[in-house]
Amino acid sequence: MRRVLAAAFACLAFAGVARAVEPDEMLSNPVLEARARAIGRELRCLVCQNESIDDSNATLAHDLRIILRERLVAGDTNQQAIQYIVDRYGQFVLLKPPVEPATYALWFGPAFLLLLAGAGTVFYLRRHRPGAADGPRPLDAEEEGRVAELLREGER
Amino acid sequence: MTASMRRLLFVLPLFLFAVLTGYFWLALESGRDPHDLPSAMIDKPAPAFSLAGIDGAAGLSRRQLGGGVVIVNFFASWCIPCRLEHPLLMDLGKRLDVPVYGIAWQDKADDATEFLKQLGDPYKRVGLDESGRVGINFGVYGVPETYVVDKEGRIRLRHVGPLTEEDVTKELAPLVKELGRS
Amino acid sequence: MIVELGHFALVLALVISLAQASLPLWGAAKHQLGMMELGRGAAIASFVLVALAFAALINAYVTSDFSVVNVVQNSHTDKPLLYKITGVWGNHEGSMVLWVFILTLFGAAVAWFGGNLPPELRARVLAVQGMIGSGFLLFILFTSNPFLREIPAPANGQGLNPVLQDPGLAFHPPFLYLGYVGFSVAFSFAVAALIEGRVDAAWARWVRPWTLAAWCALTIGIAMGSWWAYYTLGWGGWWFWDPVENASLMPWLAGTALIHSSIVVEKRDTLKSWTVLLAIITFSLSLVGTFLVRSGVLTSVHAFAVDPLRGTFILLLILVAVGGSLTLYAVRAPTLKGGGLFAPVSREGALVLNNLLLSCAAATVFLGTLYPLFLDAVGGPKVSVGYPFFNRTFAPLMVPLLVAVAVGPLLAWKRGDLLGALQRLWAAFAAAIVVALVGLYVTHGGPVLAVFGFALAAWVAGGALTEWAERVRLFRAGPSESARRAIRLPRAAYGMTVAHLGLAVAVAGFAGSAFEQERIQEMRPGDVVSMAGYNLQFRGVEEVQGANFSADQGDFVLSRGPETIAVLHPERRFFPLQQQTTAKTAIHTNFFADYYLAIGDPDGKGAWAVRAYWKPLVPWIWIGAVIMAAGGMMSLSDRRWRVGAAQPARARPLAAPAE
Numbered sequence: 001m002r003r004v005l006a007a008a009f010a011c012l013a014f015a016g017v018a019r020a021v022e023p024d025e026m027l028s029n030p031v032l033e034a035r036a037r038a039i040g041r042e043l044r045c046l047v048c049q050n051e052s053i054d055d056s057n058a059t060l061a062h063d064l065r066i067i068l069r070e071r072l073v074a075g076d077t078n079q080q081a082i083q084y085i086v087d088r089y090g091q092f093v094l095l096k097p098p099v100e101p102a103t104y105a106l107w108f109g110p111a112f113l114l115l116l117a118g119a120g121t122v123f124y125l126r127r128h129r130p131g132a133a134d135g136p137r138p139l140d141a142e143e144e145g146r147v148a149e150l151l152r153e154g155e156r
Numbered sequence: 157m158t159a160s161m162r163r164l165l166f167v168l169p170l171f172l173f174a175v176l177t178g179y180f181w182l183a184l185e186s187g188r189d190p191h192d193l194p195s196a197m198i199d200k201p202a203p204a205f206s207l208a209g210i211d212g213a214a215g216l217s218r219r220q221l222g223g224g225v226v227i228v229n230f231f232a233s234w235c236i237p238c239r240l241e242h243p244l245l246m247d248l249g250k251r252l253d254v255p256v257y258g259i260a261w262q263d264k265a266d267d268a269t270e271f272l273k274q275l276g277d278p279y280k281r282v283g284l285d286e287s288g289r290v291g292i293n294f295g296v297y298g299v300p301e302t303y304v305v306d307k308e309g310r311i312r313l314r315h316v317g318p319l320t321e322e323d324v325t326k327e328l329a330p331l332v333k334e335l336g337r338s
Numbered sequence: 339m340i341v342e343l344g345h346f347a348l349v350l351a352l353v354i355s356l357a358q359a360s361l362p363l364w365g366a367a368k369h370q371l372g373m374m375e376l377g378r379g380a381a382i383a384s385f386v387l388v389a390l391a392f393a394a395l396i397n398a399y400v401t402s403d404f405s406v407v408n409v410v411q412n413s414h415t416d417k418p419l420l421y422k423i424t425g426v427w428g429n430h431e432g433s434m435v436l437w438v439f440i441l442t443l444f445g446a447a448v449a450w451f452g453g454n455l456p457p458e459l460r461a462r463v464l465a466v467q468g469m470i471g472s473g474f475l476l477f478i479l480f481t482s483n484p485f486l487r488e489i490p491a492p493a494n495g496q497g498l499n500p501v502l503q504d505p506g507l508a509f510h511p512p513f514l515y516l517g518y519v520g521f522s523v524a525f526s527f528a529v530a531a532l533i534e535g536r537v538d539a540a541w542a543r544w545v546r547p548w549t550l551a552a553w554c555a556l557t558i559g560i561a562m563g564s565w566w567a568y569y570t571l572g573w574g575g576w577w578f579w580d581p582v583e584n585a586s587l588m589p590w591l592a593g594t595a596l597i598h599s600s601i602v603v604e605k606r607d608t609l610k611s612w613t614v615l616l617a618i619i620t621f622s623l624s625l626v627g628t629f630l631v632r633s634g635v636l637t638s639v640h641a642f643a644v645d646p647l648r649g650t651f652i653l654l655l656i657l658v659a660v661g662g663s664l665t666l667y668a669v670r671a672p673t674l675k676g677g678g679l680f681a682p683v684s685r686e687g688a689l690v691l692n693n694l695l696l697s698c699a700a701a702t703v704f705l706g707t708l709y710p711l712f713l714d715a716v717g718g719p720k721v722s723v724g725y726p727f728f729n730r731t732f733a734p735l736m737v738p739l740l741v742a743v744a745v746g747p748l749l750a751w752k753r754g755d756l757l758g759a760l761q762r763l764w765a766a767f768a769a770a771i772v773v774a775l776v777g778l779y780v781t782h783g784g785p786v787l788a789v790f791g792f793a794l795a796a797w798v799a800g801g802a803l804t805e806w807a808e809r810v811r812l813f814r815a816g817p818s819e820s821a822r823r824a825i826r827l828p829r830a831a832y833g834m835t836v837a838h839l840g841l842a843v844a845v846a847g848f849a850g851s852a853f854e855q856e857r858i859q860e861m862r863p864g865d866v867v868s869m870a871g872y873n874l875q876f877r878g879v880e881e882v883q884g885a886n887f888s889a890d891q892g893d894f895v896l897s898r899g900p901e902t903i904a905v906l907h908p909e910r911r912f913f914p915l916q917q918q919t920t921a922k923t924a925i926h927t928n929f930f931a932d933y934y935l936a937i938g939d940p941d942g943k944g945a946w947a948v949r950a951y952w953k954p955l956v957p958w959i960w961i962g963a964v965i966m967a968a969g970g971m972m973s974l975s976d977r978r979w980r981v982g983a984a985q986p987a988r989a990r991p992l993a994a995p996a997e
Binding site for chain 2: 619649
């Protein structure tokens with residue numbers, strides 16, 4: 001708990017300081033730098049847990065950005081560089097959760113919900129169509145007469 | 157759609173809500189801190205490292221962790237919660253009968269030396285990880301963190317945050333005992 | 339003394355709220371006018387009392403009364419007056435008082451302006467408001483009391499977090515609360531209608547103004563929060579899918595579905611149970627949002643002081659409020675007889691589609707926000723769900739919705755002609771194609787999704803204008819006839835047109851963010867950086883002093899060719915009390931694009947880290963939101979709402995109503 005407060009303090013303490021990616025971290029090779037930025041945006045900062053390492057001002061984020069660039073310069077592919085960090089910090093560090101059995105409900109949930117709700121809507125629309133079997137049926141002549149009489153009464 | 161099916165449909169929102177509340181209740185009751193992350197290094201071998209020491213002493217390297225059960229504690233002079241757990245660390249080694257090693261994470265030699273002078277030195281050996289890289293190889297994301305490494309050199313436990321008496325009696329002591337036996 | 343009066347006022351407000359929660363219900367069941375009218379008096383009284391308590395708290399802050407724990411934790415004598423006042427709601431306890439203040443404000447408004455409501459309905463609505471109020475007042479008094487004293491009083495306080503010392507704090511929370519607490523009225527109306535067993539066109543007409551008002555406020559509140567994050571955090575992000583942001587977006591999505599759904603109830607007497615459910619769900623989402631922010635089960639940069647006891651209390655509150663209303667729904671809703679029939683392709687059908695897509699969108703945001711919690715609770719792995727998930731699931735849901743926004747209003751009620759409507763939208767379609775082609779040309783072929791976004795925005799705008807043009811018979815009748823019709827159009831019609839146009843503007847703004855450019859580098863005085871046709875020259879840094887901070891202020895000249903456009907002064911502020919540094923960015927906007935500048939750390943050798951961004955169309959995000967809210971307010975000002983369904987001359991005596 002104490003550490004949480006310390007972390008929250010650290011995040012807020014630096015919040016707003018225009019740090020995040022700093023000029024002296026950036027690689028001179030623009031292709032590698034672009035890759036590093038793209039990957040950085042996909043990795044979660046574990047100190048300020050709702051920012052990517054690209055955006056975060058925490059020291060750990062700074063270190064990870066540098067390590068990421070080192071791996072890319074050393075020749076790692078994007079996947080290998082990401083795996084290097086995931087090996088040490090786990091899946092939680094990925095802002096995009098992996099698609100695996102534990103997260104099927106997450107990834108397929110929205111589409112599934114849409115289909116289910118869509119099917120329900122189709123049923124609903126069919127029930128409420130004019131001429132639908134179990135909707136209210138139109139009035140017959142006798143009922144029309146009663147309606148007319150009631151309206152006349154109401155106007156008196 | 158039959159009438160009873162229709163009625164059941166109206167109960168669905170309530171049912172979903174009940175499930176949701178159940179989850180919230182579980183989350184609250186568990187007291188789990190959403191900031192606490194499980195270590196990705198559990199059961200993996202502790203990373204190799206070789207660090208210089210502080211205050212003229214020899215440093216710490218992976219080899220020196222030895223072939224038995226050890227505790228590695230990451231701390232820093234600028235870390236306030238570290239001060240909270242320090243008294244417990246002072247006699248942890250004796251209590252659990254295991255060597256306790258310290259790594260000063262993202263710290264300067266002078267500051268770490270001063271810190272240990274002020275509060276006492278509970279560690280058998282101390283390594284200075286000024287850049288923080290060794291910590292990153294362990295998967296450290298803040299201090300203090302405490303690791304239990306077994307005889308084969310694998311990480312078996314990571315505790316995030318300052319150690320409390322309860323953590324020692326409920327988590328560390330039983331694990332150290334069990335690892336010592338095997 | 340004033341503090342104690344404030345405390346006492348809260349206790350008294352609780353007692354009166356309890357009365358408000360029970361007596362009018364009894365009165366409505368027994369048709370006793372006196373008991374029912376008690377609800378009005380109680381609602382107004384509880385508002386006055388909470389207002390007094392709020393004033394007492396503000397007074398404690400303004401006079402820097404450090405014997406009050408809450409003031410000590412959040413204020414300081416050096417803080418500027420604006421932040422002494424707005425800091426009242428910058429913390430958990432104070433913001434809960436603001437919450438209840440707004441809740442009782444709405445209750446009093448219903449009591450005051452709800453003269454045209456049938457007494458039973460009004461009594462029940464006020465009773466439900468009273469129940470919610472009682473729950474939250476209990477919460478405040480038992481777990482979050484801002485009036486606790488600390489004797490002996492410390493000499494000074496801990497100050498307000500520097501990030502919150504910004505005018506945004508003055509507006510963002512109040513508007514946000516006006517929005518999501520305001521939806522409590524729709525909730526109360528829904529529960530009252532379920533108790534009564536009747537949901538009809540009149541009910542929908544009565545509920546709409548309150549729902550619209552809350553929706554407008556929430557739109558503005560969310561837009562302000564986004565804008566504030568944008569100019570404060572230093573790199574120009576405006577939406578992070580942070581759990582607390584999502585907690586405000588979900589009621590907005592459900593609220594939008596609710597407004598549209600209630601139109602159908604009013605015009606066609608159908609979609610009743612769905613509308614009632616939406617009213618319950620919208621406020622329930624607000625309550626769940628309150629829970630998430632204050633219980634500590636999710637991490638968020640926004641989260642208030644974490645206390646599981648508070649979390650448990652709020653969860654119980656939710657259990658009673660939401661569980662109770664959904665139970666009532668399960669029992670009563672099946673008896674709500676639907677009226678109008680309609681073909682699937684019709685305006686009702688389009689609004690059903692609207693409901694469907696907005697609800698699925700809200701459910702998707704809900705799933706993404708809470709999934710890590712669910713997985714963790716069942717012992718699964720710890721995963722994190724960030725923007726990549728939301729971009730892939732939320733955006734695809736919005737696309738068909740935006741397409742439908744243009745088509746829906748052109749369909750007739752009951753049975754619409756889809757082909758005819760699409761044909762009438764030829765102009766909107768042409769505009770979309772033109773925009774797409776121009777977009778692809780100007781941006782040299784991509785990113786395609788963003789250009790598609792622009793085309794969608796053009797389609798929505800074109801659709802809104804086409805609908806208006808049809809109503810005024812533009813180009814078909816003569817100009818004077820069109821002008822006459824245009825003036826005679828009800829404000830609610832303009833409200834819709836304007837709101838949909840605002841949506842188009844905002845969508846264009848979202849799409850524009852794909853084209854931003856950045857320059858991050860070290861600069862020395864005299865260096866020039868060029869981007870998007872602008873030149874930025876760094877002239878140097880000087881130290882300035884603020885009320886409670888010292889700052890390094892950068893001096894930059896922004897020019898385009900030979901012409902100087904602006905002089906920009908971004909700052910790096912240091913607050914000695916909290917030992918924190920914050921950035922104050924400098925933004926130059928021409929309302930079509932923002933030139934965003936922030937200054938970072940010096941390297942000690944005369945160079946400074948400078949980040950400059952050019953963000954095209956980003957201001958349209960907030961301008962669009964303001965236009966949407968303006969549309970909502972236009973609708974709200976329509977005189978027809980004030981007249982209402984039960985006119986005084988025909989008010990019936992309280993004979994036994996058909997039950």
